[in-house]
Amino acid sequence: MTTQQPARWTEDGREHSAHWRSESGARLPARLAPADDRLSADRAFKLVCEGTGLVWRGDFHQARQLLQALARRVERKPPKPGAEPRETFHRARQWQSRRAGLLGMLLVPLETGPEGYAVPLRRAPAVHEACAQAYGPAPAGAERSLVALRELDAVLSAHQWQLRGVAVPALGGERIHPRYGVFSPVRGEYVDLVARAADEQLPSRELAFDIGTGTGVLSAVLARRGVARVVATETDERALDCARENVSRLRVDDAVEVVSADLFPPGGTRAPLVVCNPPWVPAKPSAPVERAVYDHGSRMLHGFLDGLAERLAPGGEGWLVLSDLAEHLGLRTREELLDRIASSGLRVLGRLDARPRHPKAADAGDPLHAARDAEVTSLWRLGVQG
Structure with missing residues (x-):
C-alpha cells in the first residue's frame, strides 16, 4: 500500500510542494519545515515531538546520523513493564508506535526522471532499483515526493536482502x-x-x-x-x-x-x-x-x-x-x-x-x-x- 497526498511547505520565502509517500500508511505531518546539517539533534527532537516534519536539504549521511541521534533520545524512556504480560505487550506496542512516529518525521526528497528514482541530496546512494522493487516502476514524467528516511532505509535494506538472499x-x-x-x-x-x-x-x-x-x-x-x-x-x-x-x-x-x-x-x-x-x-x-x-x-x-x-x-x-x-x-x-x-x-x-x-x-x-x-x-x- 502506498499513501500519496499533497505536501506543502515554505522554504526561503517560497512555497514548495511534493507528494507525501508512505508505505506504512503514516499520516503527513501537520507542519513541515526545511532542515539541514546546521540543525542540532536536540532542536530536531523538540521539533518532531511538536509534530513538525523535517524536510532534509543537507548531506544524506548527516541525515542518517541525525536519525540515529533521534532514536537515542526516544530510547531514553523505554516502556515500563505492566502488572501482567498483556499490559506489558500493549505498552511496548504503544512505545514502538510512538518511536516509529517520531523517527518518521525526518523526511527526504525522492524524485523521478529519465534515470528513474533518485534522492537529490549530497552523498545520497543510488536508490532506483530498490525503490522500483518496493514502489513499482518510476512514473514516466518527473515527480517529486517526500518519504520518511526511516522508510527509505528499510527499502534499501530490503533490497540488499533480496539481492543476497537468506x-x-x-x-x-x-x-x-x-x-x-x-x-x-x-x-x-x-x-x-x-x-x-x-x-x-x-x-x-x-x-x-x-x-x-x-x-x-x-x-x-x-x-x-x-x-x-x-x-x-x-x-x-x-x-x-x-x-x-x-x-x-x-x-x-x-x-x-x-x-x-x-x-x-x-x-x-x-x-x-x-x-x-x-x-x-x-x-x-x-x-x-x-x-x-x-x-x-x-x-x-x-x-x-x-x-x-x-x-x-x-x-x-x-x-x-x-x-x-x-x-x-x-x-x-x-x-x-x-x-x-x-x-x-x-x-x-x-x-x-x-x-x-x-x-x-x-x-x-x-x-x-x-x-x-x-x-x-x-x-x-x-x-x-x-
Missing part, C-alpha cells in the same frame, strides 16, 4: 530472496519443523496446499521432499511475485503453482496435506508490513481451522505452524486454541516443537523478554474428527 538449511543452504514487505524466513525454526515433519510423517506425496505462502519457502521445502504438486496461496501482490520468483530460482516451479487466493485455493479440491503458518500474534497491525506478524482477531488462524476439514482428503493432515508467544503474552490461551480446533471438527494427531533461535530470545533488555524466553514454536498435526 540461506535456508532445510533447502540444503540454498537461498530464499525476500522482497520489501514480505516476511523473511530469518526465524528458521518454523521452516525446520515443516522439513522435519515432511521427512518423518508426510501423509502423501501427491498434493499439498501451502496457505499464505509468503516467500514460498515452505512450498519449496515440500517440493524438495518429493511432493509432486504444491498449490501455494497468497493475497499480497508483493508476496505473489516474491514466491513465484523464489520457486523459479530454486527450480521447483514445475511442482509449485502460486495462486492468488484468500486462504484455500479456489475450486474445492481436497488435498492430503494442507500447511499453514499464520501470523502468530492476535493483534491489529499498525502498518501493512506488520500483517505477517499480527493477525487481527485471529482471522487467518480461525479461517484456516474453520475451513480445513472440508479441504482435507480422507486420511489427510493439516499442519498448523504456530508459536505460543501469544499465550505467554496473555493474548490467547492454550484452551482457546484447543477449543477452536475441536469446534472446527478437527483433532490433534501429534505435535512437533522447537525453541526459537532469534536474537530477541536472548535479549534481556527487551520488555517482552520473559515471554520470548519461554516461547515454543509448534507444528500441530491435525486430522478430521471421527
